[in-house]
Amino acid sequence: MSTDPVLRSEREHLRRSRADLAAMREHTLSLTAQSADHVSTEYLKASLYRRAKALEDDPSLPLFFGRIDRTADDGDDTFHIGRRHVMDGNGDPMVIDWRADVARAFYRATRDDPHGVTLRRRYGFAGGDLTSYEDEHLLDPGEADVTSRILTEEIERPRVGPMRDIVATIQPEQDEVVRASLDRTVCVQGAPGTGKTAVGLHRAAFLLHTYRERLARTGVLVIGPNQAFLHYIAQVLPTLGEVDVRQVTVAGLVESVPVRAADDPETATLKGDARMAEVLRNAIWSHLGEPAETLYVARGTRRWRVPVHEAADAIRTLRERGDGYTTARALLGQRLAHRVLLRMEAAGEITDDRVQNAVARSRPVKAYVDELWPALDPVKLVMRLLSDPELLAAAAEGILDADEQQRLLWHKPARGPKTAPWSHADAVLVDEAAAALERISGVGHVVLDEAQDLSPMELRAVGRRAATGSLTVLGDIAQGTTPWATPSWPEALRHLAHDDAHLEVLRKGYRVPAAVVEFAGQLLPVIAPGVAPPEPVRSNPGRLDVTRTGGELVAAVVDAARDVAAREGSLGIIVADDAADAAAAALDAAGLPVGRLADDARITLVPATLAKGLEYDHVIVAEPAAIVAAEPAGLRRLYVVLTRAVSSLTVVHREPLPDPLIHQ
Structure with missing residues (x-):
């Protein structure tokens, strides 16, 4: 039992806080949802369930990690800072x-600008038990600035399992992004290890707390590059008490057709080009006809007419409003019916809204609308566009040349939507077509990670989900590995339709150690000349081992894994995609069974194309030359896999290292 009275007092505060949190949850569970109608009752039940879920206590996590003391006019205030309010x-x-x-103030206070804070205290924990504390007296001129040991240990703590929150270690430049207001779109350029993903997730948590009522109606959406990445980050928001946030990949967002084919890089790049949006619009509006005959509507004993020029005027007015094709089409019947009502009223007939609705639903009006403004289905439209050379040529005239049009066409005619050779890029076109037909509903805020890898058409799809909201756009231009990767953030933001976004550059590297940054950074002048490497701030420079083997590569990887596995922390073994099965078999035979990405195993085998966004204490990269040779952006892919390490990087190779990498 500690004899330190401060530590005893803080432990008692922690004990009481846990008891109070349990009481808060019990009170929530005791509440009964009652309302005047069934729907409202069910809504209240769901709300109480989410509230109780958010109040669950995880004994392995500290309820608070810091404290600030402030001097106020009416006395001193003390605040314990934690993951939730208790x-x-x-x-x-x-x-x-x-x-x-x-x-x-806990995150922003400095000696130059203390924000009214006299003392900042950080706590050390083992599991959920408070073990130490560290004080910083911001107004004491005799106290020297020192690096916080507790802060350093928390940043450098071994990574095992899914990504964890960083509430105890948020730095001032990160806090600027986290606390940006809901009406502001922020784009974060961050090199590996600068914490951009964590910052984006914590901004989502901050917005959900600060704008609770507003976002309860509109929602928050987190978009990641693949399912492995979403699995890795899945627990961050629930840990922060936010259990009702949808997390999805771009594919999950847009794929409304059965994707069973893959485009070659050139075709996928063309389908992802922003020009395709104009081609689709042209294809859609090409179905709009010009009236050539007068509309006649029988009502009672008389026939009423709408002349051609009035029908043309109604069509032109609706199109110029800027509504979607389907939305505007739905209004045409009412516009034509209104013209009929004007004539009926001029003839002394008594009319009202019921009469207008009846005329709009009459067979002659519906047939007239169907002929001039036919209903369209986005799936069938895109299928026709990719199958019909004449429709494509008409829609792409002046936009795509003949070779580009030929590249877009499917090689075999599609018999129907269910059997068509849909690719992911085709699904994005369907999503664009659906939005051009009828405006889709969006959300209040979107967090988009690894945004540099999205095509212009994918960015447009994401931007539509935030058309009336805001975004947190996260990425690193140097890590763009797709053939259509964005060349600059202003261009990406233009496709997202948020040109006025604030661009924030995170420069300090909290995850990747200096030795790894220096080694991987040799690639930057080649892959991204204008991007600077992160500035490592960790006290541990890390460990780098580069081994060239003259024997079998797999055997050398097994030997390296056996050695590195003896160290504390997680181990990621990253190999070229086509070498994953052989590596897994060899490691298993050597008594080193590895988990796949969704397993949360201590040792994980990672195909190179799925490594983005992940992190491990120790990383083994096998045969960099094979990773580079596997795809056009191979050097960028290599930069990604080399920067997954938190403590040590081991590079095992048989072939010579790529030219930009020099190791002595």
Whole structure:
């Protein structure tokens, strides 16, 4: 038992806080959802369930990680800062949510600008037990600036399992992004290890807390590059008390057709070109006809007419409004019916809205609308566009040349939507067509990670989901590995339709150690000349081992894995995609069974194309030359896999290293 009275007092505060959190949850569970109607009752039940879920206590996590003391006019204030708000039975705060405005000072206070803070305290924990504390007296001129040992240990703590939150270690430049207002789109350029993914997720948590009522109606969407990445980050928001956020890949967002084919890089790049949006619009509006005959509508004993020029005027007005094709089509019947009503009223007939609706639904009006403004289905439209050379030529005139049009066409005619050779890029075209036909509903905020890898058409699809909201756009131009990777953030933001976004560059590297940054950074002048490497701030420079073998590569990888596995922390073994099965078999035979990406195993085998966004304490990269040779952007892919390491990087190769890499 510690004899330190401060430590004893803080442990007692932690014990009481846990008891108060349990009481808060019990109170929530005791509430009964009752309302005047069934729907409202079910809504209240769901709301209470989410509230109770958010109040669950994880004993392995500390309820608070810091404290600030501030001097106020009416005395001193003390605030314990934690992952969620906890209050006692009297309603007084025991723990302040890290997102609360008063907690801002914990992250921003410095000796030059203390934000009213006299003392900042950080806590050390083992599991959920408080083990130490560290004080910083910001107003004491005699106290020297020192690097926080607790902060350093938390940043460098071994990574095992899914990604964890960084609420205890958010740095001032990261906090600027996290606390940006909901009406502001922020684009974060961050080199490996700068914490951009964590910053984006914590901004989502901050917005959900600060704009709770507004985002409860509109929602928050997190978009990641693949399922492995989403699995890796899945627990960050729930840990922060946010359990109702949809997380999805771009494929999951747009694929409304059965994707069973893959385009070659040139075709996929063309289908992802922003010009395709104009081609689709042309194909859609080419179905709009010009009226050539007068519309006659029988009503009672008389026939009423709408002349050709009035019908043409109604069509032109609706198209110029800028609504989607289907939305505008739905209004044409009412516009034509209104013209009929004007004539009926001029003749002394009594009319009202019911009469107009009846005329709009009459057979002559519906037939007239169907002929001039036919209904369209986005799936069938895109299928026709990719199958019919004449429709494509008409829609692409002046936009795509003959060779590009030929490249777009499917080699075999499609018999129907279910059997058509849909690719992912085709599915994005369907999504674009659907939005051109009828405006889709969006969400209040979108967090888009690895945005540099999206095509212009994919970016447009994401931007539509935030048309009336905002985004947090995360990425690194140097890590763009797709053939259509964006060359600059202003261009990507233009496709997202958020040109006015604030661009923030995170420069400090908290994850990748200096030795790894220096080695991988040799690739930057070749793959991204204008991008600077991160500035490592960790006390541990890390370990780099580069081994060239004259024997079998797989055997050398097994030997390296056996050695590295003896170290504390997680191990990721990254290989070229086509070498994954052989490596897994060899490691298993050597008594080193590895997990695949969704297994949360201590040792994980990672195909190179799925490594983006992941991190491991120790990384073994097998045969860089094979990773580079596997795809056109191979050097960028290699930069990605080399920068997954938190503590040590081991490179095993038989073939010579790629030219930009020099190791002595």
